[in-house]
Amino acid sequence: MDIVVEHLKNHGIKPSVQRVAIMRYLMEHCSHPTVDAIYCALQSSMPTLSRTTVYNTLSLLEEKDALSVLTIDSRNIHYDGDTHPHAHFMCRRCKQIYDVPMPDVGIDGREAAAQGLKVEHTHLYYDGLCDKCNGQLTMDN
Amino acid sequence: MDIVVEHLKNHGIKPSVQRVAIMRYLMEHCSHPTVDAIYCALQSSMPTLSRTTVYNTLSLLEEKDALSVLTIDSRNIHYDGDTHPHAHFMCRRCKQIYDVPMPDVGIDGREAAAQGLKVEHTHLYYDGLCDKCNGQLTMDN
């Protein structure tokens, strides 16, 4: 069976055409797209697709834990179809988001649990300058 | 000298009346306020304060690293006057943000540095249910 359809079913989501298309886009692109990027990318193959459907679907996928929501960028929400644990880095200049391995030492949220908080998701974000932008800034000055 | 004024000067910020008031509010309140919360809170003591000034000032304080910007909530940016390293937890139900100690093991961003990324800030976020909301949900069901 289609791995995307299977993924949706595993998370209790009925695989409509739109939902499969959006989830497939996320699983095949590691670019951490925004709502608009997803909408524009699918536009050509699905001319009747509505922006609202993209919003609705992403909300559903989030609720069912079928994707990861990145709040690293305060201006736009980014989505990640890769739900394996990994950290993210965003360049403060070009705004690109990079995948970064999680530290070897486990971050298990025990400090939160110790104060009665029930942890469901953990996000590790870095920001700074990527290689490219750091080089350009160094040259400029 | 006033600790707030000193803090601003240490970060290369000229301490205007508005800037001191906003920075003071952040340093005296650990509630991770939003722009609107800060604006409304200072309204009474500074009737002429403009929302734009709050936005401008917070941008300046961010740029000069005089505060910490929390992007844990995708709907609203929260600000934290406490720049000592610590993690945050947001309850997915009541949206309250809690301070959590950083894990003992250092999170130093070496995995990012290893791929040429220059890390300037690190953010560790958890989400889930706080004690209160978890109890209420358990009772309801």
Next chain:
DNA sequence: TATAAATTTGAAATCGTTACAAAGTTACAA
């Protein structure tokens, strides 16, 4: 095949944030 339930759609509204230009304030040189 009929009917109900679920899903999608597009337009309008909402709301946090930014742009911009005018008004006010501060710093500094004459």
Next chain:
DNA sequence: TTGTAACTTTGTAACGATTTCAAATTTATA
């Protein structure tokens, strides 16, 4: 002190991401 330039604050308008909502469409079920 006074004049001038630089900086800061202010309010309005614009912007843009997201949500609301009701109608249209599709899917499931009796």
